[in-house]
Amino acid sequence: MTKRKLPAVSPAETEILRLVWQLDKATVQEVCNKLPAKRKIAYATVQTLLRRLEKKGYLKHHTRGKAHVFFGAVKSEKVIKRSVNDFLDRLFGGDPVPLMLYLAEHGKIDADDIEELKRLAGKK
Amino acid sequence: MTKRKLPAVSPAETEILRLVWQLDKATVQEVCNKLPAKRKIAYATVQTLLRRLEKKGYLKHHTRGKAHVFFGAVKSEKVIKRSVNDFLDRLFGGDPVPLMLYLAEHGKIDADDIEELKRLAGKK
DNA sequence: TGACAGCTTGTACAAATGTACGATATTATA
DNA sequence: TATAATATCGTACATTTGTACAAGCTGTCA
Known part of the structure; x- marks a missing residue:
């Protein structure tokens, strides 16, 4: 069994991760739309956060058309x-x-x- | 009434702040000794964290001998x-x-x- | 099939965080 | 009153975080 040590999730990343879980699977767009009104951050920022979460091992994605659909990779x-x-x-x-x-x-x-x-x- | 906007407390700072509260007032030394065994960080680091907390407005200090005694400045x-x-x-x-x-x-x-x-x- | 709209990627960068060294100041003590 | 011991202070620096622009793909639809 592969015992991988996951890097910590930063606060901003945590919020994005939660939204992906909530949506089950989601594109950058969808995550953006789900952001609470109080916390409107740029599309590009959400993108980077999703990318980082994937690199850290918390998300994976597959491609749907030209878009990336992200989904959880750990429970x-x-x-x-x-x-x-x-x-x-x-x-x-x-x-x-x-x-x-x-x-x-x-x-x-x-x-x-x-x-x-x-x-x-x-x-x- | 002065409505000051306090800067956010970082995770590492949070722990130090908690220890000061717990001790009521404390020197760098005392905070160091109170650190959980799991999380041993250098004296100098604790110092910096205390300094930053003071600069941010969460702590104040008075001097006892040559040491600084820190104590909470906000509830x-x-x-x-x-x-x-x-x-x-x-x-x-x-x-x-x-x-x-x-x-x-x-x-x-x-x-x-x-x-x-x-x-x-x-x-x- | 060519242009457009929508996406990803690469890259960038300032600010915040976590950590620490070296120099200076101060206290107590021999 | 030197001196050893102990603090602080200034400074530094690698990472991580938060945020974003610009360039390059890729379906899609006229």
Whole structure:
């Protein structure tokens, strides 16, 4: 089994990667259209980010007509895990509880979410 | 009221900032000693990071003997809020639920934590 | 089949990041 | 009051990031 060490994903790249996952597969155009209004970046920039993600091994592409269609090359789980852990380490020394508390305090989750959480946490 | 726009905190800086908060106030030395074993970086590097954090406005310092004692200049709440929101936007499009679910699935929180969450979420 | 529209590629570049060396200043101490 | 030990400060530098232009392909449609 090939144990490849994936390079880190930069913040800007992370967003692009997420959009590709969300679209399942996407051309540069499609990613551009999916960008949140707040964060409008140039077509060329999106292109470069996609290129870099491919070079790093997070995306692959095949060709449809003249366009490149990008799609994930590693499970998003893996990337998310890494990102969350890094984030947690840096900001909270690895302890997830303060993060959960923060989210709860700021009203980002409701009772239903918590039920779901309870179910998941209990099951484990 | 002076509404100053704080520059972003880089990942490496974030970790240093957290350590200062944790120690309440600290010299370069003390921050170095507090570094997790996994992440041993040079004294000089820690110094630079502290300096940059001060220049950006996140830290101040006073002098004790020949050493600089750094301490926070803005509420950690504020920094955490920004960091979490950025992170959430990039990786989950701003939706905190998948993050909570991820944390729960990976057994990072237990029943007590969830009770606490419920209390907090309910109160809001 | 030729021109156009739409894409990719190569290249560029400033700013931010991560890391560190050497020189200078300061404290404590012998 | 020299001196050794310890800090800071200025500076440097390779990478990575964020952003973009210009040139060259490639289908497509008149």
